[in-house]
Amino acid sequence: MNVFEAVRTRRSIRKYLEKPVERDKLLRVLEAARLAPSAVNRQPWDFIVVTDPEVKRKLGAAYPRDWFVNAPVIIVACANPAKAWTRKDGEEYWKVDVAIAMQNLVLAAWEEGLGTCWIGAFDEQEVKKVLGIPREIRVVAMTPIGYPAEEKGPVVDRKPLEEIVHYEHW
C-alpha cells in the first residue's frame, strides 16, 4: 500500500475483532511514530501501550465506550511540553509534534491491516491517574488498535479542494 492509498482508505474504526495484534506489527506501528519529524527534532513524546484488560477497563473511566475498552491494544500518546520547541512568540509545538507522530502511527497501522480511531474526547486527569503519568506530562491523544470488525469505504466526506486551497493569497 502506498502512502496516498493509505491516506485515501484509512477510516476511524469503532468495532474491533478480539484477535490480538501481533508484536512485530505493533512494533512497526510504534516505529512509524518514532520516525516522525518534530520541531527542532525535540521528539517530545512518549507512548504508553496498554493491553492488560484490567488497565483498559480502568481507562474506560476516561473514555467510556465499549469498543474502546475492548480493543486489543490502546495507545496513549503523551507530550512533555518542557522538552518541546517553543517559538519566540510563545507558540508551543508539543501538540503538533505528537499529532504528526500519531498520524504516522495511524497510517502505518492501516497498512498492516489494523484499524485505529483518534480519541480526543477523553478526561485527561483520569487517564493520568490510571496510568501514573507525571504531572508535567500532557496526554495528547489515545487510539485503540486492532483488526477492524467493520468495513468502511474510502474517505468521501471532505470539503472540496476549491473550498480550502488558496493560490498566491487568501
Ligand SMILES: Cc1cc2nc3c(=O)[nH]c(=O)nc-3n(C[C@H](O)[C@H](O)[C@H](O)COP(=O)(O)O)c2cc1C
Ligand atoms: C483530533 C481528533 C479528535 C477525535 N476525537 C474523537 C473521539 O473522541 N471519539 C471518536 O469516536 N472519534 C474521534 N475522532 C475521529 C473523527 O470523528 C473522525 O476522524 C472524523 O469523523 C472523520 O472520519 P474518518 O476518520 O473515518 O475519516 C477524532 C479525530 C481527530 C482528528
